[in-house]
Amino acid sequence: DVVMTQSPLSLPVTLGQPASISCRSSQSLVYSDGNTYFNWFQQRPGQSPRRLIYKVSNRESGVPDRFSGSGSGTDFTLKISRVEAEDVGVYYCMQGTQWPYSFGQGTKLEI
Amino acid sequence: EVHLVESGGGLVQPGRSLRLSCTASGFTFGDYVMSWVRQAPGKGLEWVGFIRSNTYSGTTENAASVKGRFTISRDDSKSIAYLQMNSLKTEDTAVYYCTRGFAGYWGQGTLVTVSS
Numbered sequence: 372d373v374v375m376t377q378s379p380l381s382l383p384v385t386l387g388q389p390a391s392i393s394c395r396s397s398q399s400l401v402y403s404d405g406n407t408y409f410n411w412f413q414q415r416p417g418q419s420p421r422r423l424i425y426k427v428s429n430r431e432s433g434v435p436d437r438f439s440g441s442g443s444g445t446d447f448t449l450k451i452s453r454v455e456a457e458d459v460g461v462y463y464c465m466q467g468t469q470w471p472y473s474f475g476q477g478t479k480l481e482i
Numbered sequence: 483e484v485h486l487v488e489s490g491g492g493l494v495q496p497g498r499s500l501r502l503s504c505t506a507s508g509f510t511f512g513d514y515v516m517s518w519v520r521q522a523p524g525k526g527l528e529w530v531g532f533i534r535s536n537t538y539s540g541t542t543e544n545a546a547s548v549k550g551r552f553t554i555s556r557d558d559s560k561s562i563a564y565l566q567m568n569s570l571k572t573e574d575t576a577v578y579y580c581t582r583g584f585a586g587y588w589g590q591g592t593l594v595t596v597s598s
Binding site for chain 2: 472
């Protein structure tokens with residue numbers, strides 16, 4: 372099974388400052404069709420998760436452009452250019468390349 | 483607008499069964515994979531499984547932790563996905579989320595508590 376490892380697990384940030392979360396997979400996430408099925412999710416307190424980024428770097432509709440995803444193979448990064456108060460919550464990476472799909476442990480972003 | 487509503491959660495004793503439903507609207511249900519993801523209290527996210535569209539045979543995949551106990555099915559005429567949970571264990575206690583595709587859209591979740 373593919374293991375997803377996030378760092379850091381806790382991320383204290385200052386409003387208006389950038390933030391970055393890393394995620395590493397135990398195996399390459401490049402699928403046989405050439406796509407990399409890697410996603411980022413945000414879960415605000417008391418809410419359901421929502422997908423922010425799919426296939427490494429594609430933002431979902433409605434996601435602010437201060438969020439960006441990058442990476443390849445086994446190493447991926449989520450960057451927030453300027454943190455806002457509404458960004459508080461837990462962020463998860465997830466691989467959808469090999470079943471069973473798997474999430475990282477989550478990174479708690481707090482102001 | 484895509485809308486997913488889970489129902490059927492509640493308190494159940496170990497070894498008993500429960501069936502969750504996910505009622506969908508706002509899209510052509512039959513065209514999509516439907517998935518279930520769970521989250522134990524205060525913990526992270528865990529895939530339960532998914533069901534392919536009938537165009538792709540409607541077959542399912544389940545996590546090892548639920549294989550042989552949980553079954554995912556779908557009724558495209560009603561736009562509902564189901565999660566039949568048998569032989570429930572205390573460690574199955576979680577909020578269960580229904581998602582469209584592979585976690586593209588999520589419902590609000592339904593809490594299942596397995597306890598004597």
